Amino acid sequence: xxxxxxxxxxxxxxxxxxxxxxxxxxxxxxxxxxxxxxxxxxxxxxxxxxxxxxxxxxxxxxxxxxxxxxxxxxxxxxxxxxxxxxxxxxxxxxxxxxxxxxxxxxxxxxxx
Numbered sequence: 001x002x003x004x005x006x007x008x009x010x011x012x013x014x015x016x017x018x019x020x021x022x023x024x025x026x027x028x029x030x031x032x033x034x035x036x037x038x039x040x041x042x043x044x045x046x047x048x049x050x051x052x053x054x055x056x057x058x059x060x061x062x063x064x065x066x067x068x069x070x071x072x073x074x075x076x077x078x079x080x081x082x083x084x085x086x087x088x089x090x091x092x093x094x095x096x097x098x099x100x101x102x103x104x105x106x107x108x109x110x111x112x
Contacts, residue, residue, distance in 0.1 A: 056104035057095055064091040 041048060048054045067088035071081050097106030 051102075053098050053102045053104050056106075057098050060091050060095045060098065064088055064095060067091060 040046075041054075046054070048058055067084045070076060071085035071088055076084075094106045097109075098104060101107070101109040103109035
């Protein structure tokens, strides 16, 4: 019995360490994502407010960050965190659609 519990413990240690490394790596990906977006705007001499679709992406990004923080940080009830998680995922899909279609209507731009 001791040997089995020891292997469960070792597996949990490995999973915990891997989760920590993954969260750190994802944080760096988010930083690189934002830095590359700013660099692209600078290199292309693009003002985000000059293009409605780009301004919409920035507003949506702020909503995504706020909803993601609400969903992933403890301190709120599970239903609140669940709704925030789903809303953040929908906002992310909106951002992707807006970027691909270069239209504030996002995915609806293809239907119109």
